[in-house]
Amino acid sequence: MSPREAPDDRLQQAMKQVLLATLPGLLGLFWLYGWGVLINLALAVTTALVVEAGVTRLRRQPLQPTLSDGSALVSATLLAVALPPYCPWWLTVTAIATGLLFGKHLYGGIGKNPFNPAMLGFALAMVLFPQPMTHWPAHGMNLLAAFEHVFNMGQAPDAWAQATALDSLRINKSLTMDELFAANPAFGRFGGRGVEWVNLAFLAGGLLLLQRRVIGWQAPVGMLVSLFVVSLLCWNGSGSDSQGSPLFHLLSGATMLGAFFIITEPVSGAKSPLARLLFGIGVGLLTYLIRTWGGYPDGVAFAVLLMNLCVPALERIAAGRQTQVTP
Template sequence: MSSIETRDERLQQAMKLVLLATLPGLLVLFWFYGWGVLINLILSVATALSVEAAVTSLRRQPPQATLTDGSAVVSATLLAIALPPYCPWWLTVTAIGSGLLLGKHLYGGVGRNPFNPAMLGFALAMVMFPQPMTHWPAHGMDLTAAFGQVFNLGTQPDAWVQATALDSLRINKSLTMDELFAGNPAFGRFGGHGMEWVNLAFLAGGLFLLQRRVIGWQAPVGMLASLFVISLLCWNGSGSDSHGSPLFHLLSGATMLGAFFIVTEPVSGAKKPLARLLFGVGAGLLTYLIRTWGGYPDGVAFAVLLMNLCVPTLERFAAARQAQVKP
């Protein structure tokens, strides 16, 4: 009984540190996009706790069985970060509800899920509702306008939305990279406007988790290194057919969130060090391939879900390699 309690306490402590590490990224997101970020977060967390409470009640388990371990709040927070600010309230509720039910509780709850619940919810929302999932704001709104946009209170203008830098690059046919950075408001200095600072903030949070040994280095390094290498190999300068520089891919979209907070998920990810490294490498390569030639602007969620399917094979390969090197 004491070992179970100790394990639960370790899980709760790890979840608290993960939530703390997301704070810099959340603050930067709030700075650029305003109240929609906070509304997304509140809606997502409230829905996640409601789903956990309902499932716990149906299974006739004590509330502390799942409500207090922090895993649902972490999944809800990561999904809220990934969703576009000011997306409709029903989209947030649908995404986190389906992610937890189909990605976690369908398999028996925390510790048994083969897929990352947050990324499964995001991917389902992207497939089912592609239009609102691509409506990223060009700027923030005041609190009243934000509530009106999220909850559809009256007629709201669409002039404030714009394509992301990754989406603009994917559909670009004629402009050079220099022209895109100079004339497209979605582009910042090195990556997506605002998102380059968001990515740096999540990098800081990820380094904090590494320093506290909440996560291992293998998966983040594998993902970032493979994304850097393949984008460098496929980079052909600033021409109109360019797929973007390595720095652009590292500082756009959900790169750092994916590297430090998504591929490091301990249940659906790999366990052995070599398997974690290969998991990260595969996630980075797939992210680039989906961004460049796929039908979606950012491929982190789909890359992680595809690599979740590969975890058993990666674990067997890592075990075989470990057996070979033993004397």
């Protein structure tokens, strides 16, 4: 293997390990929501490959290196699991196409993008299509019903969709936390019903990436610790004005997916250890602020994009700190 091929080979191996580490979370989502998760994934992966091939052809570059590096598959997988299962097919296609085009290829392709492509696609879909982006299923469907719903060939069953635990908590004005957990089927024991187990599944996959040294510990630890601390400081027990316990925030929404698979993206994220730690801390704080006082129930995507803008400043801070420490 030549020196020119070595970085591509390392990238391909890293992407394969990231995809492998998503399997526990994917299985957890399939157990919770059913076939819609796999349909989302198939649509996202197909769209990603078509977009990658189309852009590569327009640039008159060889297809094989671009399609085989695995970066588009990782972006498609992460975006697919972040989207609501059973969302319309055009929403998944639009989200992954815009994420790759405006978050990656507009800047020259992999290695040059300042924003996380998956989160940019998710944020654009949330802003442009807020209604279907908030239709999370209360239960799964069989395969035929799932296809009919995703491709607009049939009507969804009654009481099919419900507000998520994060959304229910954000709009709650009168119920105590104990009453909210007891009365609302979206709540489980500690976080969102079933979602708490999905978060633990993504945590298991993230720990595998840490054990194999595919990712560093700084960004995940920074995000999870800052989210825990700020939610603990703002926690008001079981009162009706409570914003949720630290455990609720750690086990709800896309917390573990964001901590181990999103903010560890090597291109748009920070590079040096201290900058990665500061990046994770910023994402954790912004996630809590958006969840609690923002207009969206889960703030991971917007928090990541805002912190992407801060990466150059974080790197300068880290470099200055290193210069002070080094004699």
